[in-house]
Structures are given as structure tokens and as C-alpha cells.
Amino acid sequence: MDLAGRSHQNRNISKQLLPYFLVIPALIFYVLFWLRPVLQQFIDSFTNEAGQFTLNNYRLVFSDPDFGIALANTAIIVVISVVLEFFLALFLALLINRNFRGSSIFLFLVLIPMALPAVAVAAMWKTGLTTNGWVNSMLMYVGVLDVGEKIYWLAGSRWKMLALIIIIDAWQVIPSVMIILLAGLQNIPRETEEAGYVFGGNYLTVLRKITIPILGPTIQTAVILRLIAAIQIWLIIIVLIGFSRVPVLVERIVYYEKEVPRLEVSPLLVAGYTIIVTVIVSIAAISYLRVSGAFSRRDAEVEDGVA
């Protein structure tokens, strides 16, 4: 891109155009591989084989007996795990933020689960929760279980399975929530909290009246990002308990796409379920972007343009 030999005017124009040349590859990539498939999927979900408009796909999804259960299971997992993970992560972040002796090693350890791929975490708990697995072995070594006594972790009611999934999910993702909260905590100037103590506040009042309110936007960020990920939970469920026992939304898509792809209704159900997941996640994502201020800056630019 040797511009040295060109005239001053030419050079100015090409300088103005340069940023567009730089973003055009990304733009083309998005149009081809993101916008096109997503729109295609959206249109397909409203058309029948003859290419006419139909609501049949969605009617089919809503009449699928597993749909209600999958939606309910997803909602239960999302609500409980987001609340649980938030409080435990906040607790951990506050703990690490105290800068005690050894806190940097502790931070290092706490971040390990975040670095593990979902498949590795699934392998870890699958080998742990079988009846002869390491969880029962460990409980036997510490004396909780008698010799020969075993707990059947992976058998039982829907509620027990949901609890198990929520706990394992929490084990893996609390670090990623914690790291966001910790970054927020570290940005709070020490003096702000010290002022609270000067005016006679104890740890809990300072936390409730000063730290948490200042942390507000960070908390919203952490919670919504968690929400988006929790809605899409599937792998750990399939590995631990298999298909269809505790159906959730994304698990249904994988089931109809990979397990029973030859069923006549499968592609229709896949299309319907996919759009439903897309809409739910998009709502969460847009509310995140609104909270994080991405919208307000865009509005500001629009106003600038008008002025």
C-alpha cells in the first residue's frame, strides 16, 4: 500500500477509505457465514416443503411432549445455577480481594476449572460418579461410607439429576463469574470503603451499602453472561445421564439432529427448537449489551449525526 507517489488529494481520500478497507473482510465474513445462515434458518422455520408460509414447525415443537419439560428444566437450571453461582462467586471474589497471605496461589487454583474444556470436565465427573468411581472411593477413605457401601449417584429422580447437574456446572463456571466480579472489586478505590468504616459501618453494612451498589454494572455483566451460557447447557447432561432423561433445549436439538435424524419430524423440530433458543439467548444478549452501555454509545453517535 505504497501511497508516497500519489497526489495530496488522492492520498487524503485513500486515507479516509482505509478504515473501510480494513473492516470489509470482517463485514463480508459476517454476511456470508453469520447473517446468511441465521436468516436462512429463520425463514426455513416459517416455510413448509412447498415453500409456503406456515406455523407448522412451531406447532409441532409446542405439541412435542418433551418441549414443556425441556423448557422447564432449562429454566430451573438457569435460575438456580445463576443465583447459586453468583453468590458463591461473590463470596470467593471478596475472599481473594482481601489479599491474604497466599491469595495469589489461591487465585491460581481457583481458575483451574475455568481452563478445562467441557469434555474434560464431563470425563472427570463421569468417572467420578459411577458406582465404583472416585467420589465413592474418596467417601470410603474418609469414612463417610462403610466398606462395600456405595451411593448410586446417577440413578434417581429428575430433581436429584437436576441438583447434580447444577452442582457440577457450578464447579466449573464459578471461576469465570468470580474473575469478572474480582476485576470490578479491584477497580473500587480503597478510600470509598474506608470512608464507610470511618463513619462507623461494619463489614456487612459497608458491603451492602457501598461495595455492592458500586459493583452494580459488573454484577449485571457477570449475571447476564452466565445466563447466556447456562441456557445452552447440554454436554454434561448427555454424558452423565444420557439423552431424553433430563431433556433441556439444546440437548433436544442435538438429539433430533444427531440421534434420530431420520425421523420425518426431526428437521422440523430442529428448526423450531433452534429458533426458540436463538430468540431466548438473543434477548439475554441484547439486555446485556443495553446494561453494558453498548447501546447508549450508539445512540450518542446517532445524535451526533443528527446534530
Add this chain to the structure above:
Amino acid sequence: MVSPRQRLLFFKGVRSTLFYLLVITIALIIILPVFFIVSLSFLTTHEAYSYPLPLLPGVTSKFSLTHGERGYLLSVYDRVAGEYETVLDTDDLEKMSVYMKNRLGTTVSIEELEQQINRLANEDPVYFSMRTDLLHNYKLFFQITRDAVPSLIRSLQICALTVLISLSVGGLAGYAFARYMFFGKDMMKFSVLFVRMFPAIAIAIPMVIILAGMGFYDQPIGLALVYSIGNIALTTWITASIFMSIPESLEEAAQVFGATRLQAFIKTTLPLALPGLAAAAMYAFIGAWNETVSALILTQFNPTFSVVVYQSLVGATGQVNLAAAGGIVMAIPALLFTFIIRRYIQQMWGGVTV
């Protein structure tokens, strides 16, 4: 009498002891599962199926040989029970050697077995110990899992392609974001974030037909394109913040000294940006390496390594020690890279909210 000062010190001591007990408990909750899966991946098949599982893998295994009904009776020392357990009765030494290799993690040649059997003339039973091959689960995993080796190579190809595409495309956009004001910039910043949060499955499902049309279905390049969608967004954000932190005046100074714009960029900004660009590349690599749902949907005969490990877990017939070994192989690159770029993790989360 206890002085108030002593009482204060006592309570302080109790408090800090309780505090560290809490910290250690949390650390154990995180470390123990990791410890057990690592330990399990080194156990022999025989040990992995005993209950309770041994806490640590053994470096050596102790055996005893005696005469049995069908030939020779092989026993192995069970470290948990503290006694010898008979595992095989055969006169076929080749069978015994294979059994010891596959089930007991010990490589023994037939000649070595004959030596031990010759000793039976003088003493009965014969005791001997052999080194355990700690990596035998890993070797076995790659031997008996269909597609394990090709899928590993394929996964590395996909990761490299993803890094290449997302760093070049995203890096250019990131530079534009950092250095220029242009029409639609904030709109694009917003869409980049939105794309990053878009559910992977919602892109993978329609991509089946699109990639099939391009001839890229079940091909490494197809998955690399899909992974690049989210990673271009991430790279754009990371590189934008890197380029913003490098003063533009450096490039201007280079241009004053007669360098072209491109030369100025290559000679001044690029070297300074390299560590950050490496971090962005590692993010893209880990993202592509860890991903499973798109890989499952967009491959058929050419799965990625994560799909192979996933399938060995879902199959449920797989041996637990092999599943553990597969899981560890899956985790190694991610762990390695994450701890190299640990410094950048916080920066990135900070970057998301700013």
C-alpha cells in the same frame, strides 16, 4: 489472669485459623476432582476396576507366580487390600504377556516370563516386581479409540486455520477500530459483541446445508470458518484494545523518517503488539480446541478430537481409565495456554465492560 492483650491475640489466632481452614477447604474442592482424574488416568485397567480405587498410581507392580490347574497362576499385589489377588490361570505365556500389558499396565516379554517360571523349580510361589508403564492408558486410548490420532491432527489443523482466519480478519478490523473514526463504527462494535454471544448451535444447524453446498461439510476448513465467526469478534476486541494502547505517534514518527504507512506499522506497532496478538491467537486456539456442539453437528466421518472424547464418554462402554486419559489429553492444551495468558484474562473481562 489472662490479660486483654492475650485474649485479643487468642481471638485473632482463632479467626485466622478458621479463615485458612475455609480457604483450604475451597482449594480442596477445586483440586480433588482434578487430582483424581489425573491419578485415574495413570492407573492400570485392573486397578481402575477395583473398588475403592487406589489414591495414587503405582510406579511398580508386584506379581506372584505359582502352578495352577491350567498351567501357571498369575497373581498381582492389590495395594488397597494389601494382599495378592489371582487374576489369570494359563499355560500360554503369550496370552499372559498380552494380559499383563493390557490389564496390568506392565510390559513383559515372554523370555522374562520364562525366566520367572524357571525359578519355580527352586521356590514356589515366585515373587517378582516390574515397572508399571504409567502412560499405558494414553497409548491404549490412541490405539483402541477409532479416529483418535487422525482426529487429533484434524483438531490441530482446525485450530491453526481458525487462528489464521480470525487473527488476519479480526486484526485488520481491530486496527481500524483503534485508529480511525468511520461511519458505522459503533454499530459494528455492537454487532461484533452480539455475534460473539450468539448461540453456537444456531449457527451450526443452518451451516450444515451451506457448508455442504460449498463442499466444506465434514472438512476441517468448514469448522474453521464456523469457529472464526465468534473468534473474529473476540480478536477484533482484543486487538483493538492492544492497538489503542500503542501510541500512534510512533508510526507517525517512522513516516516522518521516510517509511511508508505499511512499513511504519510493521516496524513500530507490530513488534509492540506481538504479545497481545499472541494472547488473542491463543484464545482463538482454545476456543476452537474446546468446542464440541458445532463439531458434533458439522462432522460425520471426520470428527474432531473433542467429539471423539465426547463419544467415548457417551458410549458408556468405554473403560474409565481410558476416558480419563482422553479427558486429560483434551485438557492439556487448554490448561497450558490459559496459564500462559492468565495476565490477559482480567484485561479481557475489563475490556468487555469498558
